[in-house]
Amino acid sequence: MCARKSHNAMAPNHIWSSSMHMAQNVADRKDNFVKTWRPPAGQFSSQWRQNNMWSMSTMQSDLQQRLAYEFDRPSGSEKLLPGRTFIHAHEKKFDDMHDKPTTPAGMNHIIRDRYANGHTQHSSLDPTYAYTLYHREGPNQSLHDHSHQHHGENDHLSARKGKQFYSHSVIDNDFQAQLRNGRPRMDAKARSQLLPRYWPRITDQELQHLSGDSNSVITPLFEKMLSASDAGRIGRLVLPKKCAEAYFPAISQAEGLPLKVQDATGKEWVFQFRFWPNNNSRMYVLEGVTPCIQSMQLQAGDTVTFSRIDPEGKLVMGFRKATNLSAEQDQPTKPANVVPPPPEANSKVSAADSGPSAAVPRPIKVNTEIKISSPVEQATASKIDKGALAQKEGPGTSSSSPGPVKRKATSVGPKIKRFRMDNEESMELKITWEEAQELLRPPPKAPSIVIVDGHEFEEYEEPPILGRRTYFVTDQSGENHQWAQCEDCSKWRKLPVDALLPSKWTCADNKWDPERSSCDSAQEINTEELTEMIPIKPGAAKKSKGTDNIDVSDGLDTLANLAILGEGESLPSQPTTRHPRHRPGCSCIVCIQPPSGKGPKHKQTCTCNVCMTVRRRFRTLMMRREKRQQSEKDVGASRRKEVGQSSEPVPQAGSDAPPTNTTSSPPKTDTNSEGPDDMAVDNKRTSSPIKNQIDLNSQPEREDEHSPKSDATRLRDNPT
DNA sequence: GCTTCGCATGGAA
DNA sequence: GTTCCATGCGAAG
Structure with missing residues (x-):
């Protein structure tokens, strides 16, 4: 080729x-x-x-x-x-x-x-x-x-x-x-x-x-x-x-x-x-x-x-x-x-x-x-x-x-x-x-055709060049074209499929569409429509402007978000990417965190990448946990109703507490006591020295695997 | 208790 | 499944 x-x-x-x-x-x-x-x-x-x-x-x-x-x-x-x-x-x-x-x-x-x-x-x-x-x-x-x-x-x-x-x-x-x-x-x-x-x-x-x-x-x-x-x-x-x-x-x-x-x-x-x-x-x-x-x-x-x-x-x-x-x-x-x-x-x-x-x-x-x-x-x-x-x-x-x-x-x-x-x-x-592959473009000089063993090959004298990332789209009429983003104004421009863009490309270089060969020209379709067609986030390229011509944020963000959401959950409008092996440079939640018990402690006000990620992940986990607990409660309540109707005492599935406690006990106010799951969540949230803040040095992904009881205990023991 | 030695273990390729 | 190799770990000094 x-x-x-x-x-x-x-x-x-x-x-x-x-x-x-x-x-x-x-x-x-x-x-x-x-x-x-x-x-x-x-x-x-x-x-x-x-x-x-x-x-x-x-x-x-x-x-x-x-x-x-x-x-x-x-x-x-x-x-x-x-x-x-x-x-x-x-x-x-x-x-x-x-x-x-x-x-x-x-x-x-x-x-x-x-x-x-x-x-x-x-x-x-x-x-x-x-x-x-x-x-x-x-x-x-x-x-x-x-x-x-x-x-x-x-x-x-x-x-x-x-x-x-x-x-x-x-x-x-x-x-x-x-x-x-x-x-x-x-x-x-x-x-x-x-x-x-x-x-x-x-x-x-x-x-x-x-x-x-x-x-x-x-x-x-x-x-x-x-x-x-x-x-x-x-x-x-x-x-x-x-x-x-x-x-x-x-x-x-x-x-x-x-x-x-x-x-x-x-x-x-x-x-x-x-x-x-x-x-x-x-x-x-x-x-x-x-x-x-x-x-x-x-x-x-x-x-x-x-x-x-x-x-x-x-x-x-x-x-x-x-x-x-x-x-x-x-x-x-x-x-x-x-x-x-x-x-x-x-x-x-x-x-x-x-x-x-x-x-x-x-x-x-x-x-x-x-x-x-x-x-x-x-x-x-x-x-x-x-x-x-x-x-x-x-x-x-x-x-x-x-x-x-x-x-x-x-x-x-x-x-x-x-x-x-x-x-x-x-x-x-x-x-x-x-991602790198997508940035490679054939060199501008036309290839010569060589025949090797009876097969034709395009032969380039020069290596491929790094081009600007574009996205190929087939529209409803079946027409193929590609979209590229202007280096300067970040507007997206529709280009023919055979357009080869240099790594630095601006609207002024849009020789295929003179009407949109200026950054002053409006974008052909709005970004929302564009997002539906191509896996980009609005403004993604803008983020990288000034540092690099290569827009590599998409895949990374995907990885990071996947790590945050957990495996098996994909992100809308983003390519599904399985997390690769952890390597130097990996920015996932696992790799960017210091090992347990090692490294400097992060303050509650810390806004480093690790802490921000931990916060996001924590919030997600808590939301999920609350949802799960709520659904379990609902199931439990419905079962109890059924049990009450049949007059047969049935132990509540998935709960260590006696079935009667859940509904008959008054809400506990002692945050140090070991309560049901939702209480553990509350404990976790309030155990921080700073109200409503989380322990940035804890490891929520591990906590997620543990029982809420252990969460509460650990947070109590290590409130920082 | 510390260091050294030898082997075992388990992740990665 | 196999091999390699980074590192853990227990025994010995």
Whole structure:
């Protein structure tokens, strides 16, 4: 359907794939290929929203990766060769082979550039080649980023002198490592099983620091975001099993063996590399990492990277601070992912921190996406630089780092999760993948038609762009059109279905309806009518005006409201959305609340998001409870009537109290007494120090599950 | 009572 | 259903 070329060129590739994959029979995957890539027919075929591709959950990781690329893709130098309008079957094959794991963005850049350089054969697609290869021609000469040099491969090889950086495993190098280590490295298949979140994303600057001045070659092995327990005082760093088995020495005894690891400063640490038996498997840990972690001032959420220095075969440990995110976004040109100057850092490292060119004698790649680990985050980054979406990276810059891999939320401790959510930038990560899809538009340049295996494909030379959200509507006459909201006046305008809007769109851009090409023109229909047709809330986009062109509030509000109303209750005029797994950035009632008994107490006057949500939820719960109790009373009364008529005493169902008490006892006025449900509600409402206010530190969603009696008791015990 | 060690548990993928 | 892995937890020191 779209953007075939660039996707094929840059689609997720596996780090460890070998060229043998290329030899796989294309026909084996032909059917799937065709189904996936065939341009769908129909009136929306030009829209960048084909569900058969963009909504398939099985494609998600791939798509996320693609999205990440689409978002950060620079233009200009990274375009594919204009003249190249065909797709090698084996290239597509490769893409298919590796569309599950995601590709670090930096790798994408390299791969793209290799395309641009005419390396279109297997080597250009083979990540083992395609990753970064840097060389320094002399002490004061520039390091040449392969991705920006339009030289041939031979030029590079011949020019390689002095220090070399291999940002990913080079086959020969890996083979040598096998020989040195005396045990086979992970085979290609096993490598392909390595989860993308462990793929190393190391900038060239990090590599420089790790390498020091030696003539060494660095092979990044894997990385891991520190969990709370990793960074805690236990001193145990849980290692991803496959990484441990692939890159660390084989151990047969649980006690393991001591492992020397060098940090970025050259200091050597000795950890105990061992495992625990676990569910017929092993759980690998590095013990004794606390001093090292502390010396690096790492905490949960930060990332440690493991690399190998060859030819010594040393393990070297780097790190990346998670807290660089905000600073990085504030200063997008500052190189991120730079190893902070350790205590004994030399001037080189310090200089590196001061600017991209201070310590690096070449136009080093400035990676502003290094912290962006998910497509959503990528989207956020793009949002920050909304005006220059397509030109975010100027000439001479690119991302050497990879990137966008969706991190497992549980790899970050709860506190870190909340910290990340509190982070202003992270709070902007409020766009789901499905929402992002709706914002993608084909690039303006018309696609060329290519034929692959007898099937026609639209091939775009440029990536999709972020467009303004529109809503497609079929009116009563069967006519299709779409509605878009003006950036300036927030009026909704009806547009033809094939209209492609830029992310910033105003009435003045309404070339399809000259009568309504001005913000002064009235809206064609009133908002109420519009709301009936499309799932928008009046003024929703206005809310986001000034902060972002992407209107992402709908889905979020849906989630929040669903959380408030409880599962199974949908909202009128809003799409029914099941709550996804809780992830960093999730704004649901569960995620935004501090854990029980932890965190600062909220005052009754607090108007924070948590408190406001709790209040709303409390009110809803109370209303529901009162309704339920009222209905139960009614049922009970009617039953008693029936019982009275039949003169048979029947215990009241669902009540602990004797049946006679409910009607015969006078209303209790003692708020401390344990009364019926409605009294418990009253108790709850009045137990607060401030009249008619609720306990913002209580957890109504749990209270809802408890008996009213316990509610009253707990509120009495903890009136704050 | 505190820390360390080893395993178990359960959520997430 | 299986595997991975973050973390809880009890035993031992």
